[in-house]
Amino acid sequence: MPGNHHEGLGTMSSSGVKLLIKDHHVVIDNGILQLTLSKPRGLVTGVQYNGLDNVLEILNHEGNRGYWDVVWSALDESGRKGVFEVINATTFKVIVETEEQVEVSFSRPWDPSLKGKFAPINIDKRLFVLLRGSSGFYTYAIYEHLGDEEWQAFSLGETRIAFKLRKDKFHYMAVADDRRRFMPMPDDRLAGRAQPLAFQEAVSLINPVVPEFKGEVDDKYQYTCENRDLMVHGWISHDPPVGFWQITPSNEFRSGGPLKQNLCSHVGPTCLSVFVGAHYAGDDQVPKFGQGEQWKKVFGPVFIYLNSVMNGQDPLTLWDDAKRQMIVEVNSWPYSFPASEDFPKSHQRGNVRGKLLVRDRYIHNDDMPGNGAYVGLAPPGDAGSWQRECKDYQFWSEADCTGDFSLNNIRCGEYNLYAWVPGFLGDYKYHLPITITPGCDINVGNLVYEPPRDGPTLWEIGIPDRSAAEFYVPEPNLKYVNQLFVNNPKSNFRQYGLWERYGELYPYDDLVFIVGESDYRKDWFYAQVPRYKFNCIGLW
Known part of the structure; x- marks a missing residue:
C-alpha cells in the first residue's frame, strides 16, 4: 500500500473496504469516503466525503460529473472526424474484493460491427481502486487496438479523466504555488456576464457574480502546466473545508515528454488529468494507428485525493497537505496494488544510470558536467523524436550538478536514450539501443554530448534552454x-x-x-x- 499519509487532514478511519452492488450503481466505502459509480457505464456519479453528500456537481446529469473520455478520428473513408466520446462501459466486473482493497472494472470492447460508432479501442476502466484507510481513490485504464485487419485505422486526439465539482462549494483553485486563487463562477462566462474574446475559451468578465472579478479575463489556457510540473492540482471548498486533488505520481504514460503542456484545473470547477492531447503541439502530438496495428497502453493510475481540516483552521493549508501527499505517491511508484498484469510492478522493471558530459572546446578545454540536463528513455527514433512521440511510454530524469543521472522503474522494452542540456543547443541521442529487462541495472558510463557548432560564438540572443x-x-x-x-x-x-x-x-x-x-x-x-x-x- 502507498505511504503513511493517506488519511486526509481531519479524517481517521480503520474500517475495511465495503462493496455494494445494486441494479444500476456500485457503491464502494472505506469509512472515509464513499464512491458511487453507474453500472455498467462506469461513470462517477457521487463522491461522499466529510459531511458533503457529493463533492461532484449535483446539478449536472450523472454522465457529466466524473468520467474518462476520448476524442478520435477515423483514418479511412468513413469521414468521422474529431468525435468526442465519453467512455460508457458495457460490462462490469469485480477484480478484487477484500477488506484491504476493492478494484472494479468497467470495460467496453470494440468489434468491427461498431465501426464509425465508437473509437476502435478495447477500453478497460479500472474504476476504481479504494484501499483501507485511504483518503482518496485510484483510477487507471487499459486501451488496446488489436492487430487484426478488421480493426479500423484511427487517430486519438485526446484522452483524459474529468471531474466536475460543485460550483456552490469549490471556489479556490491551485495548480502551483504561484498560481492559486479564488476563481470566477462558471456562470460568469455566460452571455450577459461575459464578453467573448478572440477564441471561445477566453472571455472578459463584465458582470460577474462576484464583483471583484469585473474586468478580468478568464481563459483556461492561462492555467496549463508542463508535464514535469503537473504532479498535483485541484480545488478547495471553504464550507466545509475540503480539498479535491488530482495527483499524478509518474509521467511515464503522458505523451510529449517533460516540456509538453497540458490542461489541468480551470473554471467549472473542472479538474482534469490529460494523458494525450494536441494542445500547444498540433497534429504531431496526435497518435495515429494504422488498420490492424497492434497497440496497448496503460494510462495511470492517478490518485484522486480528498483532504480536510477542522473548523476554524485555515482551509488553504489543504494545498500544502496535497503537495505532501503528492510526494508520498511519487515515492510509492510503481504501485504494488493494481491487479492488472498490464501494469508491471517494481521487480518487473529495470533501471539505467550514467553520467552526461558536454564537450565544447570553445567554452572549456575539459569535458563539462551536464548540470541540469534532462535525460530520458523513449521509443527508438531520431535525436529529438521524443518530442513528437505519443504512442508509448517515456521515462525522464534530471542530471545533478556532476552530470550523474538515474532512470528508475522503467517498463521492459526497447528504447533510445535522449538528452538535452540547458545552455547548449541541440539534442543528444546515445548511439546504442537500450533493452530493459526485469530487474536490470544498466550503467551506461560516461556519455559525451558535443553540441553543434561551426566555430566560436560570435553573438547570441537569449539562452538556449527551451524557454x-x-x-x-x-x-x-x-x-x-x-x-x-x-x-x-x-x-x-x-x-x-x-x-x-x-x-x-x-x-x-x-x-x-x-x-x-x-x-x-x-x-x-x-x-x-x-x-x-x-x-x-x-x-x-
Whole structure:
C-alpha cells in the first residue's frame, strides 16, 4: 500500500473496504469516503466525503460529473472526424474484493460491427481502486487496438479523466504555488456576464457574480502546466473545508515528454488529468494507428485525493497537505496494488544510470558536467523524436550538478536514450539501443554530448534552454488583465492578448536587434507574431 499519509487532514478511519452492488450503481466505502459509480457505464456519479453528500456537481446529469473520455478520428473513408466520446462501459466486473482493497472494472470492447460508432479501442476502466484507510481513490485504464485487419485505422486526439465539482462549494483553485486563487463562477462566462474574446475559451468578465472579478479575463489556457510540473492540482471548498486533488505520481504514460503542456484545473470547477492531447503541439502530438496495428497502453493510475481540516483552521493549508501527499505517491511508484498484469510492478522493471558530459572546446578545454540536463528513455527514433512521440511510454530524469543521472522503474522494452542540456543547443541521442529487462541495472558510463557548432560564438540572443522566459514580456492591455499574473514575472507571459502588444510596439516594421548594444531582456519580444493592420471584408 502507498505511504503513511493517506488519511486526509481531519479524517481517521480503520474500517475495511465495503462493496455494494445494486441494479444500476456500485457503491464502494472505506469509512472515509464513499464512491458511487453507474453500472455498467462506469461513470462517477457521487463522491461522499466529510459531511458533503457529493463533492461532484449535483446539478449536472450523472454522465457529466466524473468520467474518462476520448476524442478520435477515423483514418479511412468513413469521414468521422474529431468525435468526442465519453467512455460508457458495457460490462462490469469485480477484480478484487477484500477488506484491504476493492478494484472494479468497467470495460467496453470494440468489434468491427461498431465501426464509425465508437473509437476502435478495447477500453478497460479500472474504476476504481479504494484501499483501507485511504483518503482518496485510484483510477487507471487499459486501451488496446488489436492487430487484426478488421480493426479500423484511427487517430486519438485526446484522452483524459474529468471531474466536475460543485460550483456552490469549490471556489479556490491551485495548480502551483504561484498560481492559486479564488476563481470566477462558471456562470460568469455566460452571455450577459461575459464578453467573448478572440477564441471561445477566453472571455472578459463584465458582470460577474462576484464583483471583484469585473474586468478580468478568464481563459483556461492561462492555467496549463508542463508535464514535469503537473504532479498535483485541484480545488478547495471553504464550507466545509475540503480539498479535491488530482495527483499524478509518474509521467511515464503522458505523451510529449517533460516540456509538453497540458490542461489541468480551470473554471467549472473542472479538474482534469490529460494523458494525450494536441494542445500547444498540433497534429504531431496526435497518435495515429494504422488498420490492424497492434497497440496497448496503460494510462495511470492517478490518485484522486480528498483532504480536510477542522473548523476554524485555515482551509488553504489543504494545498500544502496535497503537495505532501503528492510526494508520498511519487515515492510509492510503481504501485504494488493494481491487479492488472498490464501494469508491471517494481521487480518487473529495470533501471539505467550514467553520467552526461558536454564537450565544447570553445567554452572549456575539459569535458563539462551536464548540470541540469534532462535525460530520458523513449521509443527508438531520431535525436529529438521524443518530442513528437505519443504512442508509448517515456521515462525522464534530471542530471545533478556532476552530470550523474538515474532512470528508475522503467517498463521492459526497447528504447533510445535522449538528452538535452540547458545552455547548449541541440539534442543528444546515445548511439546504442537500450533493452530493459526485469530487474536490470544498466550503467551506461560516461556519455559525451558535443553540441553543434561551426566555430566560436560570435553573438547570441537569449539562452538556449527551451524557454522564452529571459526575453521581453510586455505589460498586458489593461482591458485584458488577470490579476493573478500581475507582479508575477514567472507567469506574466500568460496574460491574454500580449500578441497585440507586438503590433502596438512595432506598428510598421519588425524589431531591430543591434549586436553589442541591444539587451534581449528589454529589446527582444518574447514571441514574434504577425501585426494587426486592418480588417478586410469581402467575397473570396
